[in-house]
Amino acid sequence: METKKETHFLLKWYQNSVIIVALIALWFVLAHFMDSMYVPSPLKVLNEFGKLIASGELFKHIGTSLKIAFIGLLIGQVLAIPLGALLGWYSKAYRYLDPILTVLRNTSILAILPLFVLFLGIGDLPKIAIIAWGTFFPTFINTLQGVKTVDPILIRSAQSMGIGNLGLFFKVVLPAASPYITSGFRQAASVALLVIVGAEMIGARYGIGYMVFVAQKAYMVSKMYVGIITIAILGVVVNYLVERLERYVIRWQEKPSLS
């Protein structure tokens, strides 16, 4: 029997890391020739990383950001999934709401932030609210779409067994829509990270976005780079975790054949 040749793991490693390694090398070169004010050497940034970790400052910022992002995300999802499902189910109501939803979800989230600050003051509350707002829409729209496109055959099949409307909703409609819901959640999670950083730059006392912003103002360039790299790592980690979750939730779907 002919089998597809597996890519050797060393080759895989090489493929995955060669460009990143090249970029770091480029950074060394640039740092050597350019003003260290703007482009500090990677070693200096690494050193700064160590210092910020040792002092606990970095984790305090990360902790604050993640906590607010998480609470906001949670609220957004808790609202988005039932409301999306409800409007997907009662499609007549959706026709009334569609125009206003289109306007709202296409309005830049950060443009609305001052409004939240105006009503909720400064502090954590407006940030949580803006993240809840921003993470609501992707999940809401996806859930709605998922519920609307449930295979009618499955609904008929369940109904043939005399299932009630409530059972139909929880045992058939929601699970059938789950691939859409998780896909919405993946977008929402990345929105949460994006928005928390932005919101912290506008007004905050802690948080990774705040750290980057202040470091830049104070010409603490190494610290700024540490912040940016931290945000990048956070993004990658969160994306990885959410993808794992997604793969678990939709483990019943046929996997696309890997090439």
Next chain:
Amino acid sequence: MASTAQGSIPISNPDSDPRNLIVTENLNLVYQIRRSKRDTGPTSTQALKDVNLSIRKGEFFSIVGPSGCGKSTFLYILAGLNKKSSGHAYINGNEIVRPALDRGIIMQAYALFPWRTIQKNVEFGLEVKKIPKADRAEIAKEFIDLVGLSEYANRYPYELSGGMKQRIAIARALAYDPDVLLMDEPFAAVDEQTRGLLQEELLQIWHKTNKTIIFVTHSIDESVYLSDRVAVMTSSPGTVRKIVDIGLPRPRGQEIKNTPDFVKYRNKVWTLLQSAGERTEEVVEIDGRHVLESVPQDINL
């Protein structure tokens, strides 16, 4: 057997014959068609006209007919999933108004829940029936075993072939112990070889469980091979033209398909369908019946 218009044919009270499981009386279904103002065509179409059938307990009953003759619609009315326009449909002497677990439907597209394992799919009806968890698992196992797919209990539907999926759909319907299996072209989507296997297995399951089966198909061979009786339906409007008793001995293996008797029954059904296809008007129906009766029984032998 087939009735005339006006619904004046006296139909026995379904309660009076306890051997009958399902009885329909002058069952009609008229679809309203929404048309634009300029369109002068008919505003409604009759999908089913005066369908009168009595299906006995434990019987294997097939309905065969061309596409669009309303045979599937009829089945869905029995399932309680489709509405009828007039007439009656009874199960155990009670009018059918909605779906219930006394009827199990099996669809061509399997309709398994892709997010549930095979085990959990078979448990679905049992959950609706509010059977305790431990019992559910046990019953589901029993029926997955019955269709010979025990080792797939923890797999998901996408990991199964079409034939396997349909076996599971059958197991799922049997698990909640309905009085009748309503099967809507269940083997139409599988390859010829698998189809033969599934037919044989279905007969074995039927023997083991003593269920009544109403089987809708467009395959003449399939209907003759499986059934005690075959109802031949004609289209526009959908009516039962004739019911053919299949006098083949049981148990039946695939090899019976090569016997002269099988060929005789197949030709009989085929001829009924052929003559049905040519006629759409009521007047000719009587004529058609006459023609049918004159067909030599041993044609093509």
